[in-house]
Amino acid sequence: MMDNWIVASGGGVLIGLAAVWLLWSLGRMAGVSGILNGILDAGKHAEKWRIGFVLGLVGVGFLFSYLTHNQPILPSDKPWWQWLLAGLLVGIGSRLANGCTSGHGVCGLGRRAKRSLFAVLIFMSVAILTVWIGRHV
Amino acid sequence: MRKDFLFGLIGGSMFAIGLVFSGMTKPNLIIDFLDVMGKWNPQLAFVLGGAVATTLLLFPLVLRQKKPLVGEKFILPSKTNIDARLGWGAAIFGLGWGVAGYCPAPALANLLWLDGATCLFLVGLVVGSLTVKNR
Numbered sequence: 001m002m003d004n005w006i007v008a009s010g011g012g013v014l015i016g017l018a019a020v021w022l023l024w025s026l027g028r029m030a031g032v033s034g035i036l037n038g039i040l041d042a043g044k045h046a047e048k049w050r051i052g053f054v055l056g057l058v059g060v061g062f063l064f065s066y067l068t069h070n071q072p073i074l075p076s077d078k079p080w081w082q083w084l085l086a087g088l089l090v091g092i093g094s095r096l097a098n099g100c101t102s103g104h105g106v107c108g109l110g111r112r113a114k115r116s117l118f119a120v121l122i123f124m125s126v127a128i129l130t131v132w133i134g135r136h137v
Numbered sequence: 138m139r140k141d142f143l144f145g146l147i148g149g150s151m152f153a154i155g156l157v158f159s160g161m162t163k164p165n166l167i168i169d170f171l172d173v174m175g176k177w178n179p180q181l182a183f184v185l186g187g188a189v190a191t192t193l194l195l196f197p198l199v200l201r202q203k204k205p206l207v208g209e210k211f212i213l214p215s216k217t218n219i220d221a222r223l224g225w226g227a228a229i230f231g232l233g234w235g236v237a238g239y240c241p242a243p244a245l246a247n248l249l250w251l252d253g254a255t256c257l258f259l260v261g262l263v264v265g266s267l268t269v270k271n272r
Binding site for chain 1: 139141142143144145146147148149150151152153154155156157158159160161162163164165166168171172173174175179180181183184185186187188189190191192193195196199200202204205206207208210211212213214216217218219222223224225226227228229230231232233234235236237238239240241242244245246247248249250252253254255257258259260261262263264265266267268269271
């Protein structure tokens with residue numbers, strides 16, 4: 001169990017370093033919903049760094065998990081429409097809030113933004129409540 | 138290859154390795170983490186802790202520079218006010234995150250496994266993002 005915590009912290013530091021890298025090299029926030037929205041809104045004219053970031057996330061996400069035998073483990077007890085609904089809610093919510101776990105959590109808290117602390121406290125609380133209702137009520 | 142494309146690619150790749158390494162690409166683990174009143178698995182608190190500790194420590198050092206390697210200036214979010222739009226957005230986001238255990242980055246990192254559930258989530262994510270306008 002202790003090993004898991006060390007590995008988890010190490011992975012977290014790497015995520016943080018990716019955000020630091022993006023700020024240092026491009027002057028940009030590593031907020032994944034914001035980066036994706038920039039592509040969805042601009043289409044063919046999307047900024048090249050955004051395309052690069054998503055290609056790296058998608059491509060290396062697969063390669064690294066394949067090579068280290070870390071395939072995704074998903075709950076198998078959910079009906080298909082819940083995945084679609086969850087995606088819709090996450091898409092609408094992150095656009096309204098101008099950020100998701102990475103934008104508000106990793107980057108926003110890192111620059112001590114009050115908006116981000118507020119957003120993180122709310123989405124954490126609601127997510128915890130949602131799981132509680134789904135599992136225990 | 139253009140520099141900004143390459144720098145973005147490097148950033149996305151580091152991000153992906155961090156996500157896979159830390160277990161964030163396993164929605165089962167996320168739901169166990171959110172289940173604080175049941176079988177709570179605190180592992181993912183260390184992921185967010187490690188990531189935020191890193192940005193808290195290094196962002197100020199980076200921002201002490203006049204400008205980034207590429208580009209004229211640092212582009213930071215301009216909004217500072219806490220309003221209803223932020224609150225409702227975060228709440229709706231939290232609801233979706235709690236239902237599936239997925240937020241945008243891990244779902245994208247899992248895309249090429251071509252799992253039906255992940256693809257459905259991403260379709261929803263794109264449609265949901267396009268239904269709301271920036272403000």
